[in-house]
Amino acid sequence: MEKGGWVYIMANRYRGGMYVGVTADALARVYRHREGTGSRHVADFAKTRLVYVERHDTIEGAIAREKLVKKWLREWKFALIEASNPDWDDLWEQWFAPEAGQK
Secondary structure, eight states, X not given: OOSSEEEXXXXXXXXXXXXXXXXXXXXXXXXHHXXXXXXXXXXXXXXXXXXXXXXXXXXXXXXXHHHHHHHSOHHHHHHHHHHHOTTOOOTHHHHXXXXXXXX
């Protein structure tokens, strides 16, 4: 994967619980979340649906954005997600599943 960073949001259902994270390797990190090994919180609350992904040129930029989004109100996060994913579809299949199958 390219250098930089990713901000992502995992959810357990439409407008449900959310987990905001940051990583340098979105494919590997989201895969771990989906397998239940990425984060205790994500595993405990079944937040395995990838609903938002945002790429940054630097990991520092991604970390700063993650910290900002984590402080937002739930409604603001809903608006962020729904601007590009109004139905809260699981983006794993669209973004990463074909790439994961090539390994």
